[in-house]
Amino acid sequence: MDPIKNPFSPGAGSPPPELVGRDPILEQARILLGRIREKRPEKSMLLTGLRGVGKTVLLNEIERLARAGGYHTIVVEAREDRPLGPLLAPYLRALLFELDRIAGAGDKVKRGLRVLRSFLGALKVTYEDVSIGLDVDPEQGSADSGDLEIDLPNLFVAVAEAAEERKSAVAVLIDEIQYFDRKELGALIMAMHKVQQRQLPLILLGAGLPILPGLAGESKSYAERLFSFPDVGALSEQDSAKALRDPARAAGVAFAAEALQEVFRLTKGYPYFLQEWGYQSWNLATTSAISLQVVQEATATVIPRLDQNFFRVRFDRLTPSEKNFLRAMAELGPGAHRTGDIATTLGVKVTSLGPVRAKLIKKGIVYSPAHGDMAFTVPLFDEFMVRAIPEFKR
Numbered sequence: 001m002d003p004i005k006n007p008f009s010p011g012a013g014s015p016p017p018e019l020v021g022r023d024p025i026l027e028q029a030r031i032l033l034g035r036i037r038e039k040r041p042e043k044s045m046l047l048t049g050l051r052g053v054g055k056t057v058l059l060n061e062i063e064r065l066a067r068a069g070g071y072h073t074i075v076v077e078a079r080e081d082r083p084l085g086p087l088l089a090p091y092l093r094a095l096l097f098e099l100d101r102i103a104g105a106g107d108k109v110k111r112g113l114r115v116l117r118s119f120l121g122a123l124k125v126t127y128e129d130v131s132i133g134l135d136v137d138p139e140q141g142s143a144d145s146g147d148l149e150i151d152l153p154n155l156f157v158a159v160a161e162a163a164e165e166r167k168s169a170v171a172v173l174i175d176e177i178q179y180f181d182r183k184e185l186g187a188l189i190m191a192m193h194k195v196q197q198r199q200l201p202l203i204l205l206g207a208g209l210p211i212l213p214g215l216a217g218e219s220k221s222y223a224e225r226l227f228s229f230p231d232v233g234a235l236s237e238q239d240s241a242k243a244l245r246d247p248a249r250a251a252g253v254a255f256a257a258e259a260l261q262e263v264f265r266l267t268k269g270y271p272y273f274l275q276e277w278g279y280q281s282w283n284l285a286t287t288s289a290i291s292l293q294v295v296q297e298a299t300a301t302v303i304p305r306l307d308q309n310f311f312r313v314r315f316d317r318l319t320p321s322e323k324n325f326l327r328a329m330a331e332l333g334p335g336a337h338r339t340g341d342i343a344t345t346l347g348v349k350v351t352s353l354g355p356v357r358a359k360l361i362k363k364g365i366v367y368s369p370a371h372g373d374m375a376f377t378v379p380l381f382d383e384f385m386v387r388a389i390p391e392f393k394r
């Protein structure tokens with residue numbers, strides 16, 4: 001079929017032709033936005049899920065809902081080794097300027113800018129290369145202690161009060177939130193705690209790899225009261241079929257039932273893979289009926305494509321000992337595995353695995369779904385590891 005008309009959209013953050021299976025989360029977001037706008041208490045949301053399940057797409061959709069509901073929004077993407085303060089500050093600056101342009105009496109917006117200026121002053125002490133200009137006098141002592149867990153809450157409260165005064169609300173959306181370290185996550189949690197206690201109209205909507213177990217002891221029980229963690233997962237077989245069938249049908253193309261079953265068998269319902277199989281099947285189809293045979297032909301193209309792109313970019317960042325660790329995990333099959341079993345497979349002591357494990361977590365390749373367990377953050381990565389290193393030698 002004509003590649004120009006291809007409705008499927010494999011890619012990071014590319015909106016799918018149809019956002020299937022996410023209505024419960026969107027409904028929860030709609031309620032949350034509505035309640036905070038009316039200054040009623042509600043938990044903020046952190047969407048968690050593996051690579052390519054559609055977290056970014058959902059976050060963008062929620063941002064759209066927020067804007068439609070009269071929110072001022074900022075969307076930030078966290079990155080490995082980018083500290084939170086300097087990352088967030090320019091966005092908050094732009095937001096405060098936006099609020100400043102809304103007509104209204106009062107001086108809370110100006111105060112917000114002064115508190116931000118004091119926050120920036122402290123950042124400049126910690127990080128020398130911060131160069132965010134703000135031509136106002138700092139409010140001494142407001143957010144300049146240099147301790148993020150004190151300064152960020154004060155800054156959030158000042159921003160939220162500014163929004164409240166202009167009869168608006170603020171949504172802070174943060175993608176890839178797992179890249180923040182414990183201290184930074186702690187500061188975000190405390191900031192949201194303070195905002196909530198004062199019933200101010202500011203919410204945090206995050207997305208990232210499953211991080212709950214990574215949130216340290218005390219701040220964790222705290223976090224559970226302040227945040228809900230909707231799980232963004234693979235789609236059911238029915239929803240997977242819908243994700244392919246409906247967009248194709250809208251363009252006059254029909255998937256055969258066996259073709260849809262085969263795609264589900266191969267993708268296990270993971271959205272990114274569904275888009276890849278849909279995309280290639282469409283391009284290979286010569287008639288407006290996509291048969292099982294077309295899907296099988298597509299598979300021959302999709303797997304090497306995934307190996308060379310989606311999987312390979314992650315694989316290439318690994319050291320030999322990290323690859324070995326992951327290959328041992330793959331040897332144990334899909335799902336989560338005890339670190340002890342990985343050590344046994346590798347023929348080493350569990351205690352010796354600490355450093356390599358920590359590095360892989362930092363690189364976002366594996367995560368710990370429960371204490372002592374390890375799992376891949378990338379769906380079907382175990383199958384890829386076996387293709388990349390067919391023979392496992394310990």
Ligand SMILES: Nc1ncnc2c1ncn2[C@@H]1O[C@H](COP(=O)(O)OP(=O)(O)OP(=O)(O)O)[C@@H](O)[C@H]1O
Nearest residue numbers: 011012013016020051052053054055056057271272
């Ligand atoms: N509900 C859905 N139905 C069908 N396709 C979807 C759905 N959600 C996302 N997709 C598709 O899945 C792919 C991945 O989406 P997205 O980039 O949002 O995932 P992600 O969870 O943010 O991944 P990562 O962790 O790598 O950032 C995109 O091609 C998108 O079009």
Ligand SMILES: [Mg+2]
Nearest residue numbers: 013055056175
């Ligand atoms: Mg994403």
